[in-house]
Amino acid sequence: MVENVIHELTAEEAELYDRQIRLWGLENQKKLRNSKILIAGLNGLGAEIAKNIILAGLKSVTFLDSAKVSKLDFASQFFIPTTEEGKNRAEACLLRAQALNPMVELTADTGDLKDKDEEFFKKFNVVVITEASIAEQTRIDNICREHNIKFFAADMWGMFGFSFADLQExxxxxxxxxxxxxxxxxxxxxxxxxxxxxxRSLKFPSLESTLSFDFKSQYFTKRMKKTGPAYIVMKILQKFREDENRDPLPAHRDEDIKKLLAIRDSMSDANLIPDIYFEHVFGQISPSSAILGGSVAQEVIKTVSQKDAPHYNYFFFDPQTACGFIERIDTAY
Structure with a gap:
């Protein structure tokens, strides 16, 4: 993990962040101003996360993305002009993102996430991963746990989304x-x-342990009647990504819904998850991305500043209820 050296704010920074300093205090703003954040995956959700943490006044933010800008991005990716189609997403974000706060150091990395080794992640205080496979998320979380780097994973499918936090100790x-x-x-x-x-202090379980959680247990089945099947829906969408090496696409809507329902039927009781849950998981819908992205960014800010209790440890946005809620998945259960 990067050295935790606190540098004083300049007079210009103190003036710019005056409102935030009044909100959460000078010492917390110093912690933010000295933190280095990685955001991997600059889709609409990644852009929402980036917007909020850049405005908060971090020291530096690195955008990591090897994907090219596509027409699908324009539904929710507000950093990228329509003239940038076909260009690298991380680089296409820089100009508008930098305009939000010139005092934050922004860098674009066009490399592939799976090619980044342990030394790469050690440069950051917080790592935020979107659009990655479960294998990659797990690999990176294990690296972060080894070096006490705070880890977040988040994804948005249409209007359904989740975030996960592993803050270790x-x-x-x-x-x-x-x-x-x-x-x-x-x-x-x-x-x-x-x-x-x-x-206070909290000890978080690893991503790997929460993904192996027995959601068919009697305990979880009872709890799901209150919170809904969001955890299993997430698992189904992750399995689709793993099988197809992509997310559901509007152009393949009917075909992809059939595949999703087949995965659902193989993983759980079909009566627990109505077909309608898979009607709105295509592309990324801007308002839903704003809700989830704002939540993730706020959790990053709380984590870095060490002010207020963090979400432990999943947050879901369920379009069927138009509500977000925290779900605690713990191997102790």
């Missing part, structure tokens, strides 16, 4: 609000809020 400060009685005896009770900052 993570310490943070959380504000606890209590109410103090200020009224005198025999008077109507009056209280005022008093904030106490408490230090």
């Amino acid at each position: 993570h310490e943070f400060a959380e504000d606890i609000i209590k109410h103090k009685v200020i009224s005198k005896p025999h008077e109507k009770v009056k209280t005022e809020p008093v904030t106490h900052t408490t230090k």
Whole structure:
């Protein structure tokens, strides 16, 4: 992991980030300003994540993507002009992304994620992966665990998406609000809020262990009646990517839905996951990407600043309910 050396903010930076400093404090802004982030996969979701963390004032952000810009990108990738079709996605993002905050160092890497070795990832404080295979996500998470690098994986299929966090041993400060009685005896009770900052820590399981979780267990089946089948839907879409070496495409809609339903039937009880879950998993829908991307970026900011409790450890956005929710997948269950 990169050395955790805290440099002071310049007068120009203090002025630019004045509002944020008032929100989460000078020391937390210094932590942000000294952090190096990798975002791999500059689709619409990756762009939303990048936008929010660039505005927050990180030291540097590296865009890693070997893909070429396609027409599908224009549905949700707001960094890339339509004139850039066919060019590298990471490079095509730089100009508009840099305009958001000239003080953040932005770099484009056109290499392939699978070719990046352990030394490459050691340069970053936080690694965010999108569009990767499960094998690649697991490989990179294991590298991050070895070097205490915070790891996030996220994906968006149409209007369905998820994020996963592996923060290993993570310490943070959380504000606890209590109410103090200020009224005198025999008077109507009056209280005022008093904030106490408490230090806490959490230990996160690896991505690999959560993916081997027994979702057919009686415990999970009961819990799924409350939260829905989002975890299994994610697994089905990941299996499709693994089998087809791509995500579902609008041009292959009918064919791909049949394949998704076949995977569903092989993995779980068809009655648990209605067919409608696979009607809207094509491309990336901008509003849904904004919700998930904003959530991931906020978690990155919370992680770097060590302020407030992080999501433990999955976050799902379910288009059937138009709601996002946290799902705890832990090998202890």
